Amino acid sequence: MRKNRAMAHVIGILVCDGLVPFDLGVPTQIFLTARDEDGNRLYEVIVCGAGPVRTEAGFTVIPEFGLDSLARADTVIVPGIHSGGPVTDGTLPSPVRDVLLAASARGARIVSICTAASVLAAAGLLDGRPAATHWAWAKRIGGLYPQVDWDFDVLFVDDGNVLTSAGVGAGVDLCLHIVRTDHGADVANRVARRCVVPPWRDGGQAQFIERPVPAAGGAxxxxxxxxxxxxxxxxxxxxxxxxxxxxxxxxxxxxxxxxxxxxxxxxxxxxxxxxxxxxxxxxxxxxxxxxxxxxxxxxxxxxxxxxxxxxxxxxxxxxxxxxxx
Structure with a gap:
């Protein structure tokens, strides 16, 4: 039986100033690639923001949807940021905080990639919870949000309806973990093959902090x-x-x-x-x-x-x- 598109799980991606472009590309690619055996997409992905968003790479992203569209998201994902209140002084614009708290209150799954854990922490969504972020930001983010049970060594943390990942490639691992949780290993493995990435790395695996690249030549x-x-x-x-x-x-x-x-x-x-x-x-x-x-x-x-x-x-x-x- 073909899956009705209206039944697709809605992924709402919340973009903020200081956006890391890679962290935006990862969830859009992973979730739009996920399909059932008949080729129907299993997720609808919408990119939402309060207006044009500055990236850390010197260009601007214009979200197709406003913050109000997050009200229909089953999962809200926040990509990483390298500037702005959440990573500098622990502040968060009220509209962003409000939509995150509303999403959490209605039972939506809340996800952060890399330094976007600071956005969730600034909204109070990580208080008393285990959470991950990029090891290189441990001192800054950990100092801003001591009320969070940080684990700066692992790839990602799944704490039920709130999930957080470490940096860069760990966002791929977390997104595949979500697909796997929602639809099983076969679907997640097909996504991984299509995206040419490893199908699985355990969330508790280390972030490989400053370890040398293995020597060439089969050593x-x-x-x-x-x-x-x-x-x-x-x-x-x-x-x-x-x-x-x-x-x-x-x-x-x-x-x-x-x-x-x-x-x-x-x-x-x-x-x-x-x-x-x-x-x-x-x-x-x-x-x-x-x-x-x-x-x-x-x-x-x-x-x-x-x-x-x-x-x-x-x-x-x-x-x-x-x-x-």
Whole structure:
């Protein structure tokens, strides 16, 4: 059955002066690319503002819609800003604050990308909540809003109806996470392929703060990570990974952490849990079979790791996220 366009989830993008253009482009591209199996768009995207908006890149954006149009948005996304009251002195124009508070009061999902967490914080929407933003702005934004439970290390934080991301590419991760939450792994993976980006990075993954780029010529661990991902169902030891990379265990572990922000064992466990989540979403396999195919060994181990990761059992996860079309 074809999806009625009037039923599409409305994404309202709220743009403010000092706008980071990349952070505006990310949600428009991701959500407009999301389609069902019949090719129907799953989201309507509207860009809203109080008038022409100055960007940090030397040009002006003219939103097609005014602030009042945000009243029909199911999700409100605020792209990052590099200037203005929210990042300088903790102030926010009243019209912007009013539309954000009204959206939150009616139950809309509120999302910030990068430094736009300061906009949500200035509106009081992050008080007492966990939130993320770009690590380079930690001192400034953290100092302006000490009432927020900041995590400057992770890619994004999903706190129910309020979601915040770190900078630049982390906005892609958060938007794909939202698509995945709304419509399942298959839709999110199709979007990622179309946009030529990785389909999934866990929100708790590190932001790779000032870590060196891996050396050229195959000296990094990327080839070994690919090798491991092709055999998640099999036991793979740290020694085997180091041997594949032709490094000592000590050197491999150090380089792996430099490149991913995680130890090899932490990274492998995350990949296995994520693969199990995809299998729960996209197949009818029993929990034991899912655990075996993901390399977690048993249903008991899968339950433990899934509960530790997202706080639910496999059966509850499947009921929530299984999308049958």
């Amino acid at each position: 990094g661990t990327e080839a070994t990570r690919t090798w491991v991902l092709e055999r998640l169902a099999e036991p793979v030891s740290l020694e085997e990974m180091a041997g594949h990379a032709r490094m000592s265990v000590r050197t491999f572990t150090r380089r792996f952490r430099d490149e991913t922000g995680l130890s090899p064992r932490q990274w492998l466990l995350r990949q296995r849990v994520e693969h199990a989540r995809i299998l729960l979403e996209s197949t009818d396999l029993g929990v034991d079979a899912v655990a075996r195919r993901a390399g977690l060994g048993s249903a008991t181990a899968l339950r433990q790791h899934l509960h530790a990761t997202i706080g639910v059992a496999p059966s509850a996860y499947r009921r929530t996220f299984r999308h049958t079309g």
